[in-house]
Amino acid sequence: MERWHVEGSLVLTEGAVAVEVPASWGAEVSHQLRSAGPLGPILAIPGPRLRWLFLARPDPEPTPDPVPPPDVRYWRGPRSIPAVESRWVVPPEGALPPVGAVRCAIRTVRRFL
Template sequence: MNHWHVEDPVDTLVLDEGAIAVEVPASWGAEVSHQLRSAGPLGPILAIPGPRLRWLFLARPDPEPEPRHVPPPDVRYWRGPRHIPAARSRWVVPPAGALPPVGAVRCAIRTVRRLR
């Protein structure tokens, strides 16, 4: 069961309790998705235009309590329940299959930041 859905027309991403979306600048998106795919399942990714294009990686919470984590300045975590504005968005990776744990997304972001 998904803990999120996109309202039709695609203008809002709705996260239910227990769902997480990780926002990264689109300039990092392809590298983060490549790193994530190398580590395991790649979940849905939504591209949201705006003053700056951003990608939202949908994830599930880690089974263990989250370690204290301070995200990089350009990264944002959205936890459900929440409505995220997503006007004119498009799927970079359409929904299908399992969601990766948020820890895997966090690890992919750290790897990309080290490589930059």
């Protein structure tokens, strides 16, 4: 299991992925993801607009970087993501979902926006 360090920033290690969505989509994306399998950790990061980071593992096969929908951002480790005053919506316990499952949940939610 991955250890996540958040002290002013989230440290993504090699092989980790975070998908950032507006918080207004977060609950529905997490619901869709939970329906498909493991939910994985979710970090809420305040700022001018509250955002949620869904932590995931990369797809098993290398794929070209997807073009994210508007308001969605993909972060690949290793890197640090600014996360001042963040809180865990879903604490980091258990398995990470594949990033493809997170993308699918986002696509499903966007159809209804």
